[in-house]
Amino acid sequence: MKALVYSAVQHYLIPKTAVVVELEVKQSRFITSLKPVVSLTEHQAHIAECQHRWPGASHYCSAAVAGAPNASQQYAMSDDGEPSGTAGRPMLNVLLKQEVGELSVVVTRYFGGIKLGTGGLQRAYSQATVDVLQAAEFIEKKVRKAAYIHYDYADQKIVSHWLAHYDAVTQHQDFAAAIEHDLAVAESDFEDLAEALKNATQGRVELKES
Numbered sequence: 040m041k042a043l044v045y046s047a048v049q050h051y052l053i054p055k056t057a058v059v060v061e062l063e064v065k066q067s068r069f070i071t072s073l074k075p076v077v078s079l080t081e082h083q084a085h086i087a088e089c090q091h092r093w094p095g096a097s098h099y100c101s102a103a104v105a106g107a108p109n110a111s112q113q114y115a116m117s118d119d120g121e122p123s124g125t126a127g128r129p130m131l132n133v134l135l136k137q138e139v140g141e142l143s144v145v146v147t148r149y150f151g152g153i154k155l156g157t158g159g160l161q162r163a164y165s166q167a168t169v170d171v172l173q174a175a176e177f178i179e180k181k182v183r184k185a186a187y188i189h190y191d192y193a194d195q196k197i198v199s200h201w202l203a204h205y206d207a208v209t210q211h212q213d214f215a216a217a218i219e220h221d222l223a224v225a226e227s228d229f230e231d232l233a234e235a236l237k238n239a240t241q242g243r244v245e246l247k248e249s
Contacts, residue, residue, distance in 0.1 A: 050227070051108050052177040053141040060171045064163045066151025070096075071171040074143050079105050079115050082143040086117075089145040097150040100164060102130035103143040107182060110140075121148075125160035133168040139177065144168055181225040183208065185249035188236065189219045197239050205232040221249065 054075045062069040070093055074085045082103040090099055098119045106113035116127030130144055146167045155163060186207070190198050195218060202209075202220075205228045211221040224232055224246070233246035 050179055050181055051138050051140045053139070053180045055176040055178050058171060058175045060167075060174045062163070062167050062170055063151075064159070064166075065153040065155060067153070067155065067163070068147075068149040068151065069163055069167040070147040070149075071167040072145045072147070073171045073175050074145075075141055076103060076105050076143040077141055079103065079113060081105065082115055085143040086145055089147050093147045093149075095149075096147045098126070098148040099145055100126035100130065100148065101143065101145045102127050102134055102168070104131075104134050104140050105143070107140045108135060108138050121160055121164075122157050125157050126164045129161045129165040130168045133165055133172070137172060139172070140180070144171060181206075181227070183223040184226050184229060185210070186222040186224045186229065187220065187247050187249045188222070188244055189217050190240070190244045191217055194240050194244055198236065198244060201232060201235045201239060205235070207232065222246075 054073060057072070057074040059070065059072045062071065072085070072089050076082050076085060082101070082105055086099055086101050098121050100119045100121060101115070101117045103115040104110075104113060105115070114131060116131040118124070118126040126146065130146065134142070134144065146164055188198070202222070206225065208223040209220065210223055213219040229246070236244045236246055
């Protein structure tokens with residue numbers, strides 16, 4: 040999987056569907072489950088789901104980026120009994136390096152009787168995370184901001200054209216004496232859309248942040 044890298048995160052990759060892969064290292068089974076999530080609560084539910092699906096395992100280590108890659112308050116990681124820093128942190132580092140978001144990864148380990156050591160554990164959990172990312176299908180998501188416009192009916196056609204051109208998402212629309220429009224606009228497109236609307240309507244339509 041190829042990462043998207045931006046100086047400021049305005050686009051990032053999110054998983055399209057859940058996926059499970061398995062890795063064996065010195066007789067230990069590492070079953071890695073990836074699932075789309077949009078909150079840390081959903082991440083915790085994913086851990087519980089893995090515990091139920093693969094009962095009796097030695098460890099259920101995990102990492103999540105439940106929002107955009109730069110939303111540190113949405114990060115989570117757990118070694119779940121493995122030596123500190125050998126599982127959750129390496130897993131999270133892989134996720135952050137790839138600029139992915141809105142996903143939870145849980146690695147269920149069945150101990151095979153051979154100790155891997157701290158370095159071996161770090162490599163195994165990192166590889167398990169890399170493997171599941173490579174197996175998953177991703178789509179691109181734009182970071183959007185809330186915006187607002189109001190305009191006369193005479194400008195509706197030209198406004199609709201530019202909103203579609205910049206892939207602005209309608210959140211709410213009111214039709215009264217004039218049209219009021221609540222939007223979600225990609226941050227990277229905001230200034231260009233504002234200028235396009237202003238120029239196309241001779242300054243009558245102004246895009247504002249909500």
